[in-house]
Structure formats: structure tokens, C-alpha cells
Amino acid sequence: MTDLVVSGGTVVTATGSSRADVAVDGGRITAVGEGVGQGAHERIDATGMLVLPGAVDVHTHTRLPSPDQPDRFFADSVAAAFGGTTTFLSFNNPGTGISDEGSQSLLAGMREFRARTEGESAVDFGLSAVITGQQADPIAELPELIASGVPTAKAFMVYDFRLSDERLLAALRVMGRHGGMLQVHCESATVIDSLVADALAAGNVSCRHHALTRPAYAEAEATHRAIALARAADASVYLVHLSCADALAEVAAAKARGWPVYAETCPPYLALTDTRYAAEDEAEVIRSVISPPLRSEADRQALWLGLRAGGLDLVASDHVPDRLAVEKAIPAPPFPQISNGAPGIETLLSLVHGLGPAAGRMTLERMVDVLSRTPARLFGLTNKGSVEVGRDADLVLFDPDASRTLRQTGLHHSSDFTPYEGFSMRGAVQSVLLRGQAVVRDGTFLGRRGAGQFVERVLD
Numbered sequence: 001m002t003d004l005v006v007s008g009g010t011v012v013t014a015t016g017s018s019r020a021d022v023a024v025d026g027g028r029i030t031a032v033g034e035g036v037g038q039g040a041h042e043r044i045d046a047t048g049m050l051v052l053p054g055a056v057d058v059h060t061h062t063r064l065p066s067p068d069q070p071d072r073f074f075a076d077s078v079a080a081a082f083g084g085t086t087t088f089l090s091f092n093n094p095g096t097g098i099s100d101e102g103s104q105s106l107l108a109g110m111r112e113f114r115a116r117t118e119g120e121s122a123v124d125f126g127l128s129a130v131i132t133g134q135q136a137d138p139i140a141e142l143p144e145l146i147a148s149g150v151p152t153a154k155a156f157m158v159y160d161f162r163l164s165d166e167r168l169l170a171a172l173r174v175m176g177r178h179g180g181m182l183q184v185h186c187e188s189a190t191v192i193d194s195l196v197a198d199a200l201a202a203g204n205v206s207c208r209h210h211a212l213t214r215p216a217y218a219e220a221e222a223t224h225r226a227i228a229l230a231r232a233a234d235a236s237v238y239l240v241h242l243s244c245a246d247a248l249a250e251v252a253a254a255k256a257r258g259w260p261v262y263a264e265t266c267p268p269y270l271a272l273t274d275t276r277y278a279a280e281d282e283a284e285v286i287r288s289v290i291s292p293p294l295r296s297e298a299d300r301q302a303l304w305l306g307l308r309a310g311g312l313d314l315v316a317s318d319h320v321p322d323r324l325a326v327e328k329a330i331p332a333p334p335f336p337q338i339s340n341g342a343p344g345i346e347t348l349l350s351l352v353h354g355l356g357p358a359a360g361r362m363t364l365e366r367m368v369d370v371l372s373r374t375p376a377r378l379f380g381l382t383n384k385g386s387v388e389v390g391r392d393a394d395l396v397l398f399d400p401d402a403s404r405t406l407r408q409t410g411l412h413h414s415s416d417f418t419p420y421e422g423f424s425m426r427g428a429v430q431s432v433l434l435r436g437q438a439v440v441r442d443g444t445f446l447g448r449r450g451a452g453q454f455v456e457r458v459l460d
């Protein structure tokens with residue numbers, strides 16, 4: 001007998017929407033269609049609801065449990081669940097609590113991440129490694145990393161732990177040859193370092209100079225270079241947190257030539273603009289200090305167009321669970337020392353739905369594509385990302401007509417603020433299932449610490 005049927009809702013996939021019931025057995029979807037799953041052991045009424053695949057958030061910086069915050073990885077996984085995200089990928093860069101030993105070797109870092117997150121998560125999760133200049137020989141470790149179920153890794157073109165162009169090319173080549181995909185943070189170190197030096201020499205240390213020293217052209221130039229290096233390596237490349245029209249044009253040009261170039265954007269760039277940096281109060285400005293920085297309204301509009309038209313492949317949160325008094329260190333330190341990041345693991349679906357389909361900027365089907373299907377496909381999460389037979393029953397019952405105001409007091413993440421305080425969004429997550437098990441129902445957490453499994457991935 002079927003375990004469960006979710007009945008009466010509107011099932012949304014990347015290619016269409018229809019009234020359909022969803023039958024679930026052993027945690028997998030076994031049938032989708034009207035009247036399937038008759039006589040199931042359990043029935044969930046989804047009348048009036050959209051039945052969406054859980055969001056797959058491929059860009060988070062969740063932090064490992066630590067003595068002073070033993071629950072932080074778990075808290076962010078619960079936050080993901082409340083937000084309708086049933087799978088997330090985490091980076092294990094040093095700021096996330098990885099030990100010195102884990103920081104010095106990709107493989108040691110992977111083993112440490114797995115050991116310290118075992119039994120911690122409420123939803124499924126995986127790892128994307130981070131290649132830094134501090135590691136002894138990360139490029140040599142890539143083949144074994146890929147073979148161990150971690151086929152994606154991020155490298156930086158900026159910051160003191162960046163890779164040189166030569167090493168970036170080598171990393172792209174090894175990833176391409178061994179079935180991996182490199183994720184690249186594209187900003188020009190040459191441009192930014194010189195602008196930062198000028199600002200500091202002039203005594204301009206306030207928060208807003210973070211953005212002023214990271215112009216859009218510095219991102220566009222690095223994006224162009226990363227694409228050229230990927231071409232030279234005969235490899236695919238994935239550009240993280242694309243924020244501006246000029247970088248998008250580089251991606252669109254590469255895609256038009258048929259090159260395997262993929263790009264994500266993130267909710268801050270779809271929801272906010274650089275007017276935030278004009279606030280008088282430094283404590284306000286610091287909440288929006290992220291890299292790349294917030295851009296102009298014209299850039300924001302261009303990103304929405306790119307998402308709709310396909311120049312951008314997906315949206316991920318770039319969640320950084322900073323706290324104002326701790327990592328953000330209010331009152332503000334000189335801008336080069338400010339932690340660059342903002343929380344967002346819980347607000348991803350809410351913002352993309354509220355500003356996307358609910359505002360007429362994209363279809364529901366495209367939303368499911370950019371939040372679930374494409375991230376699952378590009379990142380080797382083959383059982384995730386779609387309400388179809390054979391996939392994991394990671395389902396979100398979403399009320400498209402409810403309205404919700406985002407407030408820190410209503411969120412579950414380990415951060416102590418949200419950049420979206422007071423944003424009113426149409427649509428609300430009502431219930432969330434992970435492999436057929438209830439994690440959230442009507443605003444109550446029904447899940448379990450450790451119910452989420454580490455997913456070993458293989459790219460297509």
C-alpha cells in the first residue's frame with residue numbers, strides 16, 4: 001500500500017502546472033496524477049496549495065557546530081526547512097569553523113565537515129569545497145574529492161586566499177577532466193586592491209567604501225577572464241553570485257556561443273540596491289555589506305530579465321549567518337575588515353516567489369526551474385529538484401495567496417538580523433516534506449535533528 005498521498009493541490013514543475021495528486025512510497029514519488037494513491041496510509045490535503053519541489057540551495061556558508069554555538073548548523077538547517085529548502089550545499093571555508101588541519105587540505109576538510117555535521121541536519125545537505133591559497137596542494141586533491149561525492153568546489157579571484165590565473169586555469173582543467181565543476185567568485189583583485197589602497201590613503205574607512213571600491217566593471221572583467229580560462233581548460237565553469245548587468249552580458253555572450261558557462265544570482269541582488277549604502281547610520285549600512293556589493297536599480301532589473309530569459313541559470317542564497325555584534329562587529333570596523341555576508345537560507349523561496357511570479361516577473365514554472373530543477377541538475381543531485389516519479393518526495397505545500405511579512409523575530413536561522421526586515425511578500429510555505437516525512441506543518445517544526453542526510457553527488 002502507498003505510504004502517503006498529497007491530494008488536491010496544483011503540482012508545479014519546470015515545464016507545466018496541473019491539478020494532481022502525488023503518491024509517495026518509501027520516501028520516493030511513485031505516481032503523479034489525478035486520483036493516484038487511493039487508499040494510501042496517510043493523506044495530506046493540499047487543496048488550494050501549490051505543490052512545489054523543495055528548493056535546492058547550492059550556495060550557503062552554514063557554520064559547523066562549535067562550543068559557543070553547538071546548535072548553529074542544526075538551526076540553519078531548520079531555517080532552510082521553514083523556508084521551503086529541502087537540500088542545501090554548504091561551503092567549508094575557514095570562517096565556517098573548519099579546523100586548521102581541515103583548512104590545509106581539501107580531503108581533510110571534507111572528512112572533518114562530514115564528521116562534524118553527522119546527525120546535525122534537519123534536511124538533506126552536501127558539501128562544496130573551497131580551494132584557497134593556504135592549502136598545500138588542493139589541485140592535486142581534486143580527483144579524489146570528486147570521487148568522494150564532492151564534485152564541486154569554489155575558487156576566488158579576489159581576497160588574500162585567491163588563486164592566481166595560472167592556478168585557476170589548472171584547477172579548471174583538473175575539474176573538467178575528472179567530472180567536476182569549478183565555481184568561481186569573479187572580482188578583479190588588481191582593480192579592487194588599488195581602489196582600496198586609494199580609499200585607505202584618503203582616510204575613507206567607513207562601510208560604504210566597501211561598495212565604492214568594488215565596482216561592477218571589476219566583476220565584469222573577472223567574469224570575462226574566468227570564462228576565457230575555462231575555455232582554455234576545455235572545462236565548464238560556474239559563476240557564483242553574479243550581481244550586475246555587465247557581468248551578465250559576458251555570460252550571455254558565452255552562452256550564445258554554446259560554451260558550458262553557468263551563472264547564479266542571489267536574492268540580495270534581486271531585492272535590494274546600492275541605495276542602502278547611503279544610510280547615515282553605519283550599523284544599517286553594515287547589514288548590507290556583501291561581496292559583490294549591492295548594485296544599481298538598472299542592474300537589478302537586468303538580473304530579473306536574465307533570470308527570465310536564461311542568461312542566469314538559478315538563484316541560491318549565499319547564506320552567511322553573521323551576527324551583528326559578533327561577525328559584523330558593530331560599531332563598524334574599517335571597511336576592509338567587515339565580514340562580507342548576510343543571512344538568507346530561510347528567505348530564498350519567499351523572496352523569489354514574492355518578487356518573481358507574484359509580481360509578474362516570471363512564471364511559477366520558471367521559478368521551480370531556477371530554485372529546484374536546474375540547481376539539482378547542475379550539482380548532481382539526481383534524486384532532487386522535481387515533482388516526478390522516481391524522485392525523492394521533497395515537497396513544499398505553498399499557499400500562493402497568503403501574505404507574509406519577513407521579520408527577524410519570525411525566522412529560525414542562527415543569524416540575528418535579516419536584510420529583508422519588514423518586506424511583505426505574497427505567498428507562504430505551509431508544509432514541507434523531506435523524503436515523504438513531515439518537517440514543517442502549518443508553521444510548526446515536526447522534523448528531527450539528524451533526519452537530513454549527507455548527499456554524495458556525481459555530476460552528469
Ligand SMILES: [Zn+2]
Nearest residue numbers: 059060061318
Ligand atoms: Zn558565498
